[in-house]
Amino acid sequence: MSDSRIDALQLEHIEHLQAAYADILNQHGYDAILIGSGAAPMRYADDQAHHHHGYGHFLHWTGLAGTEHSWLLVDKDGGARLFLHTPVDFWHATASIPDAPWTQRIDVTGQPGPEAPDIDYPERLAVIGDPAQVSDVKGDLNPATLLSALDNLRVAKTPYEVACIDHANAIAAKGHEAAREAFLAGASEFEINLAYQRATGQREALAPYHSIIGLNDHAGILHYQYYDTRSPARPRSLLIDAGVRYRGYCSDITRTTAAPGENRFQALIGGLESLQKRLCEAVAPGVDYMELHRRCHQGIAALLKASELVHTLDDNAIVERGITRAFFPHGLGHFLGIQVHDVAGKPRPSPEDHPALRLTHCLKPGMVVTIEPGLYFIPSLLEPVLDGPDGQYLNRTLIDELKGCGGIRIEDNVLVTEAGARNLTRTHLPV
Template structure:
């Protein structure tokens, strides 16, 4: 993506954020929005810091992700100010001076120590200061007023054209890295080796990625957040599930693919889940209750399980009885953007309130009605998890399952297919499929 594209889209993005900030401040009774970028945290009884993570409220405004100790000031009617910490230091790499398509939109003040920021910040009593407690400097402690945060986080679900372009670029990086990971799997690499191949292709280290890579061979695919990464491949290698993303300018992609080592029955099941996933992606349309997509995922996946002889009951009975949840125990997806699991997934409105999850589905992360600009993941899955299957038997629901078929599929672990999808005024925009097509 050219800087010219970002440059043309960024001013409109900033106008949207300025309007949101003005309304949020009005609701909270404040004159200024003050956002620290965050600070380094040190491990207990040690002098080593944890990996730095920028404040999402900060990187929403500008594509800076490695500038601890900096501050953003937004005052309606004025040019936003960046108080940029660029310390004198020979122990660590100092952040480079701000540059790029966005700098002309800001008043930029460079400081050399964190304490200097105070002289460039507005009256704290009239400011909504959004951040974690560790970001405080003398006279400026985050107060995180609920009306301000509720408004900003609710509306953050609606991405600007600039944000969608940022996520498109993250998706292209992720697709390229997924291609490399599949090649490493086909070549016989271990989970750890596949992870390294992914990072190399993405050009991002583990701490640069938006979340820890899930790289699972065989039965490990049944562990939803498997991050152990064995150093040696199993024998034989049957299957590969990878859930891995990439970052671009503070925005994330979240992609999952599953492969079989052979063109066998498990490969056929992967193809069936992929077809179901595409049907669910097509439901990402304005006015659709996201929870309805989740329930439809249960019906489609139960249909796959019935077609492959695992279930003996209808998809409707599997959903109503809870049998489908033993094979698909997580939510169908979540919002995504500045954070992999973006905020306000249950927000009833921009003043607060909570939209409930469907009964019996505690792990769904989004219950809002979709609208243009929202970006969500769609990630249905089928897994063969001993603990959940044992619970089915304990509940007296074992007769719904052909256990010989379960035993045949258990060595493969599970299947998950995940795309990032934009809700538009018309047909959904699948950033993930677009990125894989571009990398073909």
């Protein structure tokens, strides 16, 4: 999609927000809302700051990721004014007043200081954002019911938001392809990360989250956070979970690759990918995401049995005994949008038997979700099962053979449509 088309969709998106905020402010009895962009906190006992991505409700209007010390004022009629921090500073590059189509809908003013704009505010003012920035502003600070309404406004994405997430998928797909090629050429985790950044043209600090790039047993550490600079003597597997941010919106994609000759592990990847595709195809309006998660466990059980990792038990027993949770300990997925784990995902508590599930909605058109089943060989989870009464049903020899590959996760970003679903990832990264 061209930038001009995305720009046109952004104008429609802002018009949607203007009408929605007007309704919400009137329902909650406010004349206006002041939204702080937030700012990077300073590291303790240091003069360096952490990286700043931006406050979600500020980005929902502006898309200005990384913008600090700025303020957005929206009144009860939907009128919006952006006070952009434009200091005089010879140490750092500073923001300039944007010249973009969206400024037709939002009045933009520069101000040199980080404080809230010095203007006349209405008496009934809501102020939301990081308390470190907004606590000195006179108004109703972060009112819970108002914040809940604004979070719920972000559940269904506008066509502009979908276009941004789709574009973020297109860019990330190039990075995943480059990462796979680097792995097959013998690169280290650090070198694979560089290949991903080079292909996406995105600095690591600007990514929506720290890329997970694990070789061999590191692939079994769900949020593995390091990059080895040396390749393992025998590369066996790569798991890469990495995304891109575009106009404030995120992609979140995971792929797993087996090294040549790892036939048993490759067969497991093929089986999990078949399951993942079926789950993506099952996304549709009215589907209970918790039931989709349970369906995933049934699929994991079937795969464990077909691969001879578990024997004797039927699929239902494998699930009921908690064996699938030892191989697949996380939830099936989550909302995706301005935040990687986007807001308002749990109107109901996670089920007791699956406490890590981040999404408990019945699906509706406009939602964007991730579908990310996994199958891992994590010693701290498998050893209690192997040493317990259910150990008799597990193939310890095969587990020992495969645990050096770490694990598998395959993740796509899926839009719920009126008729079913649209996979925003496989359009750009079919494998």
